[in-house]
Amino acid sequence: MMMVVAEPGSRIRVARGALVVETKAGKKVVVESSVERVIISSSRVSISSAAVRAAAKMGIDLVFLDWDGSPVARLYPPIINKTVATRIGQFSANERLRRLIAAELVSAKIYNQGQTLKYIARQRADERLREAGYEVELLSGEPLRIADEDGPGFRDKLLSIEARASRRYWQCIAEILPGRLGFSGRDRGALDPFNAALNYGYGMLYSIVEKSLLLVGLDPYLGVFHSEKSGKPSLTLDAIEPFRAPIVDRILALKAGRMYLKLEAGRLDYKSRKEVAKAVASSLSMKAAVRGLGRRIRLEDAIMVQARWLAEAFRGSGGFSAVRLGL
Numbered sequence: 001m002m003m004v005v006a007e008p009g010s011r012i013r014v015a016r017g018a019l020v021v022e023t024k025a026g027k028k029v030v031v032e033s034s035v036e037r038v039i040i041s042s043s044r045v046s047i048s049s050a051a052v053r054a055a056a057k058m059g060i061d062l063v064f065l066d067w068d069g070s071p072v073a074r075l076y077p078p079i080i081n082k083t084v085a086t087r088i089g090q091f092s093a094n095e096r097l098r099r100l101i102a103a104e105l106v107s108a109k110i111y112n113q114g115q116t117l118k119y120i121a122r123q124r125a126d127e128r129l130r131e132a133g134y135e136v137e138l139l140s141g142e143p144l145r146i147a148d149e150d151g152p153g154f155r156d157k158l159l160s161i162e163a164r165a166s167r168r169y170w171q172c173i174a175e176i177l178p179g180r181l182g183f184s185g186r187d188r189g190a191l192d193p194f195n196a197a198l199n200y201g202y203g204m205l206y207s208i209v210e211k212s213l214l215l216v217g218l219d220p221y222l223g224v225f226h227s228e229k230s231g232k233p234s235l236t237l238d239a240i241e242p243f244r245a246p247i248v249d250r251i252l253a254l255k256a257g258r259m260y261l262k263l264e265a266g267r268l269d270y271k272s273r274k275e276v277a278k279a280v281a282s283s284l285s286m287k288a289a290v291r292g293l294g295r296r297i298r299l300e301d302a303i304m305v306q307a308r309w310l311a312e313a314f315r316g317s318g319g320f321s322a323v324r325l326g327l
Helices: 049-057 083-091 095-124 127-145 153-176 193-215 234-255 270-285 299-314
Strands: 002-005 011-015 018-022 028-030 037-040 061-065 071-075 287-290 296-298
Touching: 002 270, 011 049, 018 049, 037 193, 049 071, 061 193, 071 193, 083 299, 095 127, 095 153, 095 234, 095 299, 127 153, 153 234, 193 234, 193 270, 193 299, 234 270, 234 299, 270 299, 287 299, 296 299
Parallel strands: 002 037, 037 061
Antiparallel strands: 011 018, 018 028, 061 071, 287 296
16 A cells, blocks of 8 residues: 655654654644555655654655656665575576566567557447557567577667557557647657656656565666666666556546646646546556466556566576566
């Protein structure tokens, strides 16, 4: 369970032995033991050192988001396991394994984009959108066909396949959104409210994916597909790809027509951030079938499943399958 603190002037503190969020107006909410993560999405929210200690003892992850949803800091309990064996495997992984993992992640991303379009099509009774979902899904086999190709051209080919699928996918999303949102396609730097909402939702998702990698002992900064440079969480960016569409895009596209989304000085205002956070939190609790698992689980749990599979692959425990969802 996730709690989002977005209202300016709020305080997170300990009162009578309980971890409490108190708004500027004096309303108090006790942070229950079922809460796994507190997202702090305003620079005008304060937290006491006693509250940080209490959160750590409760096993709660504290994540601080910037105005665009990107995580700027996090505090989490020291509960990382299997670090040495996993990181040795990750650092020493040969190029073939890295290519196979990269191809799997891109393939699963495309597959889940197709599943997302088909899910939205069912909700809208839109046959044309359903067919487009199948078109995108068919492209998911292409990354696997080049996984064994050696040489410097592999990454460029993978990027090309990913780009073709994404163009079709975002074209479909743009067609179903209200015109007032001004969305013409995915652009991280665009100044329309839907792109800003996507950025914010992905920021929330980054923090969850990164924690899943840390918990299984992986280094979030040593990736297999995204380019590596100092300070860039490349593996987090790799591992998030299969989950963007089913967790963030799907819920925001379905709710866009009735969701409050407003930009203020080029960024989402506080009320909009709260709306997006609420939508993404509800999406994380939704269940889906995971191929190879044989049962339906929460989408947030599916992130942890993929992290475990990834760690096992680096430790040499078998091949790797990224998470493909049946929505």
